[in-house]
Amino acid sequence: MADSRCRNAERVVQHSFSKSSIFSGLALAALVITGQAWLRVNRPALDLAASVASVRWEPERIASLRHPRARIAGAWRLQASDPRVGGFSGLAVDRGRLLGLTDSGMLVWLPLPPGEGVAIVRPLPAVAGRPGTKIGRDSEALARSEDGWWVAFEQRHHLIRYDRDLREAVQRIALEGRRLRANRGVEAISAGAGRLWAYPERSGISDAVAVTEGHDLLLHRRFGVRGFATRIAGVAGGDIALSLAPLDNAEGLAAQSLAGGAMRLWVITDNDQRRWKRTLLVAIDLPPASGG
Numbered sequence: 001m002a003d004s005r006c007r008n009a010e011r012v013v014q015h016s017f018s019k020s021s022i023f024s025g026l027a028l029a030a031l032v033i034t035g036q037a038w039l040r041v042n043r044p045a046l047d048l049a050a051s052v053a054s055v056r057w058e059p060e061r062i063a064s065l066r067h068p069r070a071r072i073a074g075a076w077r078l079q080a081s082d083p084r085v086g087g088f089s090g091l092a093v094d095r096g097r098l099l100g101l102t103d104s105g106m107l108v109w110l111p112l113p114p115g116e117g118v119a120i121v122r123p124l125p126a127v128a129g130r131p132g133t134k135i136g137r138d139s140e141a142l143a144r145s146e147d148g149w150w151v152a153f154e155q156r157h158h159l160i161r162y163d164r165d166l167r168e169a170v171q172r173i174a175l176e177g178r179r180l181r182a183n184r185g186v187e188a189i190s191a192g193a194g195r196l197w198a199y200p201e202r203s204g205i206s207d208a209v210a211v212t213e214g215h216d217l218l219l220h221r222r223f224g225v226r227g228f229a230t231r232i233a234g235v236a237g238g239d240i241a242l243s244l245a246p247l248d249n250a251e252g253l254a255a256q257s258l259a260g261g262a263m264r265l266w267v268i269t270d271n272d273q274r275r276w277k278r279t280l281l282v283a284i285d286l287p288p289a290s291g292g
Contacts, residue, residue, distance in 0.1 A: 046084070046104050046106075046137070047084065048123045050120075050121060050122035050123070051082060051121050051122075052118050052119070052120055052121070053080050053081045053082035053084075053085050053118065053119045053121055054080070054081045054116070054117075054118055054119075055078060055079065055080045055081070055085060055110060055111065055116065055117055055118065055119045056078075056079045056080075056115070056116045056117075057076035057077070057078060057079075057111075057113035057114050057115060057116075057281070058076060058077045058078075058079060059074070059075070059076055059077075059114065060075040060076055060077050060278075060280060061075065062075045062242070062243060062244065062282065063243035065240060065241075065242075065284070066241070067235075067237055067238065067240050067241075068237040068238075069235070069236060069237040069286055069287055070235065070237070070240050070265075070284050070285070070286055071284070071285050072282065072283070072284060072285075073264060073283040073284060073285045074113060074114070074282075074283045075280065075281065075282045075283070076113045076114060076280070076281050077278045077279065077280055077281075078110075078278075078279040078280075078281060080119060082119070082121055083273060083275070084102065084104070084106055084108070084121055084273070085100075085108050085110075085119050085121060085279075086102070086270075086271045086272075086273045086274075086279050087102045087103050087104060087270055087271060087272055087273035088100040088101065088102055088103075088108075088251060088252050088268050088269070088270050088271075088279065089101055089102060089103040089139060089140045089141065089251045089252065089270060090139070090140065090141045090142040090151075090207060090251070090252050091207065091251075091252025091253060091254040091266060091267075091268050092142060092143070092144060092149075092209075092254050093254050093255070093256045093266070094109065094144075096112070097109045097110060097111060097112065098110040098111075098112060098254065098266060098268075098281075099142075099254075100252065100268065101124075101139055101141070101142045101151065101252075102139070102273070103134065103138055103139060103140060103270070104134060104137050104138075104139070104273070105123055105124045105127045105129065105137035105138075105139045106121060106122070106123055106124070107120075107121070107122055107123070107124060107166060108120070108121050113281060113283075124137075124139060124151065124160075124162075124166070125162070125166070125167060125168060125169060126160065126168070126169035127139070127153075127160075128156075134155060135155050135156065136153075136155065136156055137153075138153055138154040138155040138156075139151050139152070139153055140152050140153065140154050140185065140186060140187050140188075141186060141187060141188045141189045141207060141208075142189070143189045143190050143191040143196075143208075143209075143210070144191060145161065145191040145196070146191075146193065147163075147164065148161055148162050148163045148164050148166075148170060149161070149162045149163075149164075149166055150162075150189055150191055150196060152185070152186040152187075152188075152189050152198065153185070153186075154180075154184075154185035154186070154187075154201075155185070156176075157174070157175035157176055157180045157185045157186065158172060158173060158174045158175055158176070159172070159173040159175065159186070159189070159196075159198070160172050160173075161173075180200065184200070184201045184202060185200065185201065186198045186199065186200055186201075187199060187200060187201040187203075187205060187206055187207075188205045188206060188207045188208040188218070188219070189208065190208040190209060190210040190216045191210065192210050192213050192214065193213060195214075197216065199218070204220050204221065204222050205218050205219065205220055205221075206219050206220070206221040206250060206251045206252075206253075207219040207250075207251060207252050207253040208253065209253050209254055209255045211234075211255050211263065215234065216234060217232055217233070217234040217235060217253065217255065217265070218232065218233045218234050218253075219231075219232055219250060219251075219252075219253035219267065220232070220233055220239075221249065221250050221251065226246060227245070227246020227247055227248075228244065228246060228247065228248060228249050228250065229241075230242040230244055230248070230250040230267075232253065232265065232267070232284075235286065236286075236289065240284065242267065242282065244269070244280065244282075245278075245280075247277060248269045248278070248280050249269050249270045249272075250267050250268070250269050250270075251268070251269065251270040252266075252267065252268040252269075252270075253265065253266070253267055254266040258285070260288060261288030261289065262285060262286060262287055262288055263285070263286045264283055264284065264285050264286075265283070265284040265285075265286065266281065266282070266283055266284075267281070267282045267284070268280070268281050268282075269281075
């Protein structure tokens with residue numbers, strides 16, 4: 001009889017624990033949704049002046065990967081003297097530096113970790129929109145093309161192709177009338193030889209990078225009661241699932257070639273340009289495609 005009561009008591013405790021987890025998850029979801037709404041209404045004015053900022057990469061620990069090929073090469077939290085160095089919605093590797101695109105139409109060239117360095121900050125050219133709002137400046141993705149760069153925008157849905165130095169707009173493609181909601185437009189793009197591929201936010205893809213012709217790696221980000229779940233699809237050996245903190249919103253993915261045919265993937269999170277949230281950078285190494 002005593003054993004039966006113990007088993008019943010255990011079931012009650014497990015049931016209560018399950019309900020508590022659900023309520024905690026719902027509270028987290030409500031907090032994030034409320035916070036995002038508040039940020040949209042109370043976004044501070046944006047300084048559009050080009051500048052140089054001091055930055056520091058502070059080491060962070062994240063769980064190792066359960067993947068037959070991939071391994072964590074490092075993880076770092078970004079500290080910067082300029083509050084505009086954050087809010088990243090896209091990422092690329094450009095001439096030995098990381099190029100971050102913010103969701104306010106700013107470009108940030110970052111030094112590779114670890115340690116300290118300087119970031120180069122300047123606004124995207126030929127972008128309409130008032131500095132105090134994201135409307136007209138809501139840049140969500142960038143991709144290198146054969147002769148320059150493509151950048152995708154939400155709210156006013158369109159694509160702009162820039163020259164190699166991101167100094168001049170070369171081409172514009174309007175995306176209005178394609179059943180895209182104001183804040184649910186193109187979230188990721190990839191470019192190759194004569195092709196441009198766009199991924200809408202409803203797909204769950206927050207960034208993409210072309211690693212070979214016709215082959216994209218895709219950064220998937222999904223928000224649920226336990227926070228954000230993050231994985232990279234398209235990798236040999238299966239998807240790479242990242243164990244990040246519940247509020248780590250992974251929005252940028254870049255690929256860097258290493259010696260011997262290996263590859264390093266860079267994943268960066270969006271801190272909504274708020275200092276209480278972290279900008280986390282994660283480096284993931286993959287062996288050569290012919291390797292084990």
